[in-house]
Amino acid sequence: MRLFITGGSGLLGSRLAEIAADRGDDVFSGYCHHLPEVGERIKFDLEDKGGIRDKILEVRPEVVYHTAALTDVDRCETDQDLAWKINAEGTESVAKSAAEVGAFVVYVSTDYVFDGDRGFYREDDRTDPINNYGLTKLLGERFCDCVARTCVIYGARPASGKVNFALWLIEKLKDGGEARIVTDQYVTPTLNTNLAKMLLEAGDKRLSGIYHMAGATRISRYGFAQKLAEVFGLDPQLVIPSKMSDMIWKAKRPEDSSLDVARAQAILDDGPYDLEKSLTALKEEIETTV
Numbered sequence: 001m002r003l004f005i006t007g008g009s010g011l012l013g014s015r016l017a018e019i020a021a022d023r024g025d026d027v028f029s030g031y032c033h034h035l036p037e038v039g040e041r042i043k044f045d046l047e048d049k050g051g052i053r054d055k056i057l058e059v060r061p062e063v064v065y066h067t068a069a070l071t072d073v074d075r076c077e078t079d080q081d082l083a084w085k086i087n088a089e090g091t092e093s094v095a096k097s098a099a100e101v102g103a104f105v106v107y108v109s110t111d112y113v114f115d116g117d118r119g120f121y122r123e124d125d126r127t128d129p130i131n132n133y134g135l136t137k138l139l140g141e142r143f144c145d146c147v148a149r150t151c152v153i154y155g156a157r158p159a160s161g162k163v164n165f166a167l168w169l170i171e172k173l174k175d176g177g178e179a180r181i182v183t184d185q186y187v188t189p190t191l192n193t194n195l196a197k198m199l200l201e202a203g204d205k206r207l208s209g210i211y212h213m214a215g216a217t218r219i220s221r222y223g224f225a226q227k228l229a230e231v232f233g234l235d236p237q238l239v240i241p242s243k244m245s246d247m248i249w250k251a252k253r254p255e256d257s258s259l260d261v262a263r264a265q266a267i268l269d270d271g272p273y274d275l276e277k278s279l280t281a282l283k284e285e286i287e288t289t290v
Contacts, residue, residue, distance in 0.1 A: 002026045003203070004061035004103070006046075006094060007068030008036035011155050011164050012108065016065055016196040028059045030068065046090030056097040063203040064098045066091060066107045066144065069137065073112070076133035077251035083136045091140030106203045107144035110137045111151040111187070111214065116254020119186050120218060123149075123210040123263055131251040141210070146202050148195075151214040151259055152224075155192035156285035165189075166282065169225055173234040180242040183222040186256040188214040191278040193285065197270045207267065212259040217275035224275070231279045
C-alpha cells in the first residue's frame with residue numbers, strides 16, 4: 001500500500017514508518033526539520049497550505065497518517081496563532097488535499113480534548129479542552145476520516161529533537177538523579193509500537209469515526225514512573241512524589257484524561273496493550289537497539 005506519514009521523523013511517525021516498510025508498504029515520510037530514517041523523504045511545512053497540497057498530489061497516497069503536530073502544550077498556550085495554523089488549519093489542509101486523490105486520512109489526536117474532571121473517557125463523551133493544545137487538536141478532528149485519540153506516547157528510541165517521558169526517566173534514574181513526578185495526574189500511557197500497529201490496522205480496514213487508541217491501563221504519572229523503575233531495575237526512591245500545583249506550567253493540564261479503550265479492543269485484532277505488556281515490549285526494544 002502507498003502511505004504518506006506526516007511527522008515521519010517523530011516518536012510515533014518514525015515507528016509507524018518502520019513497521020509499514022517492514023511489511024512491504026511504499027512509505028513516504030513527511031518532515032519539516034529532522035530527516036526521517038525510513039521511507040522516501042518528503043519535506044513540507046504544515047503552515048504552507050499550497051505546499052501540503054502539492055506534496056500530497058505528487059505522492060498520491062492511498063492512506064495518509066497525520067501524526068505531525070505542535071505538541072508542546074505550553075508553547076501552544078503562549079503562541080496560540082502558531083498552534084492554530086499547525087494543528088487546526090494544517091490538519092484541514094492535509095485532509096482536503098488527501099480527499100483530492102481519494103486518500104483515507106488517519107489522524108492522531110489527544111486525550112487533552114477532555115477537561116479531566118473524571119477520566120476514563122469514552123469516544124462519545126463530551127469534549128471540553130482546558131488548554132489551547134487540546135482545543136486546536138480537537139478542531140482538527142472534524143476534517144479526518146479516522147480519529148485516533150491517544151495519551152502519553154513513549155517508546156524505545158528518542159525521536160528527532162525530542163526525548164519521551166520513559167527514556168528521559170530511565171536515563172535520569174540510571175545516572176542517580178531524582179525525578180519529581182506528579183501523583184495527582186492520571187493517564188493511559190501508550191507505547192509507540194502498539195499505537196503504530198493500531199493505526200496501520202485502522203488504515204487497512206478504513207475504520208471511520210473516533211477511536212481511543214491508548215494503553216489499556218489507567219495510572220498516575222507517578223505510578224507510571226514507579227513501574228518504569230521496577231521493570232528496568234532502577235531505584236524507585238529516586239522518583240519523588242509531587243503535585244500538579246507544584247509544577248510551573250503556562251497551560252493548565254487535565255487531572256484525569258485517561259481513555260476508555262474498550263471500542264478499540266473490540267474492533268482491532270492487535271488492540272491496546274496493558275502496561276505490563278507495554279513495558280516488557282519497551283525493555284526488549286531498548287535491549288535490542290543497544
